[in-house]
Amino acid sequence: MTNKLTLALLQLPVTSDVELNVRRAVDGITQLKTNNPTLELAILAESFNAPYGVEHFPKYAETVPNGPTCQALSRVSKQLGIYIIGGSIIEREGDKLYNTCTVWSPAGKLIGKHRKIHLFTISIDPVNGGGVQFDEAAALTAGSEVTVVQINQQKVGIGICHDKRFEELARIYRHMGCSMIVYPSAFCICQGPMHWKLLQRARATDNQLYVVTCSPARDNMSGYVDYGHSMIVDPWARVQREAGEGCELIVEEIDFDMVEDVRRQIPIYKQRRTDVYTKVKTELSKLNIV
Numbered sequence: 571m572t573n574k575l576t577l578a579l580l581q582l583p584v585t586s587d588v589e590l591n592v593r594r595a596v597d598g599i600t601q602l603k604t605n606n607p608t609l610e611l612a613i614l615a616e617s618f619n620a621p622y623g624v625e626h627f628p629k630y631a632e633t634v635p636n637g638p639t640c641q642a643l644s645r646v647s648k649q650l651g652i653y654i655i656g657g658s659i660i661e662r663e664g665d666k667l668y669n670t671c672t673v674w675s676p677a678g679k680l681i682g683k684h685r686k687i688h689l690f691t692i693s694i695d696p697v698n699g700g701g702v703q704f705d706e707a708a709a710l711t712a713g714s715e716v717t718v719v720q721i722n723q724q725k726v727g728i729g730i731c732h733d734k735r736f737e738e739l740a741r742i743y744r745h746m747g748c749s750m751i752v753y754p755s756a757f758c759i760c761q762g763p764m765h766w767k768l769l770q771r772a773r774a775t776d777n778q779l780y781v782v783t784c785s786p787a788r789d790n791m792s793g794y795v796d797y798g799h800s801m802i803v804d805p806w807a808r809v810q811r812e813a814g815e816g817c818e819l820i821v822e823e824i825d826f827d828m829v830e831d832v833r834r835q836i837p838i839y840k841q842r843r844t845d846v847y848t849k850v851k852t853e854l855s856k857l858n859i860v
């Protein structure tokens with residue numbers, strides 16, 4: 571039984587025309603599958619169907635799974651017989667908005683729905699690389715569930731962009747048996763050079779699994795400039811593939827045997843001193859620190 575998976579990252583431009591963005595994603599996946607018949611999983615970026623910005627969220631919100639973007643992803647996954655991790659869209663449910671990733675099976679069924687747990691609310695001073703203010707929490711409600719989907723034999727954890735800064739979430743996915751975490755992202759150009767690769771390699775080192783991100787292509791004229799650099803980091807925390815800044819379609823085979831190889835050779839999971847951590851956590855919680 572093969573433990574390999576061929577996956578694609580679609581680092582596409584995003585315009586204010588939702589139909590165009592979704593068509594580009596569908597056409598891109600179709601073209602990649604035609605050229606690479608072994609392709610099993612396609613991954614899109616955070617907010618791949620509409621501009622990313624607090625002021626845009628209410629205008630572009632759709633329902634899940636009956637909205638037009640979800641329906642297009644369902645159709646193409648069924649037509650081509652592949653899994654799709656559908657980046658994210660802004661989801662409307664009642665009077666609430668969420669940043670939501672949908673995952674589709676080769677039969678076109680919704681097999682996972684992840685609402686971004688950690689909303690991107692930051693304020694970086696201009697001295698630190700240009701400065702950036704962003705407040706997702708002003709418009710969106712945070713998700714409260716972790717999401718694990720089954721892709722072939724593998725359990726895959728889902729996070730969205732800022733979620734990758736939180737090592738507790740990645741650790742939970744390892745505890746749940748995941749061999750890969752996928753973070754559709756729209757990382758900011760300001761923090762990109764400092765933290766993008768570092769965070770992915772850190773999550774891969776700590777948890778000894780694949781970490782995969784997919785970003786929109788960079789558009790320097792846009793209100794929010796994406797970093798690009800969609801990436802596959804292997805369980806040794808080596809960068810296996812990295813896109814540049816512009817529009818780029820990556821197809822890569824990954825080998826899940828490497829997960830067990832790393833875990834056997836560097837058995838940190840078994841070496842954890844949970845007795846010590848629990849004792850200290852209990853002491854800290856008495857002081858209201860954790």
Ligand SMILES: NC(=O)CCC(=O)C(=O)O
Nearest residue numbers: 690731732756757758761
């Ligand atoms: N879309 C996001 O969540 C951006 C996260 C980001 O740039 C960060 O620094 O964190």
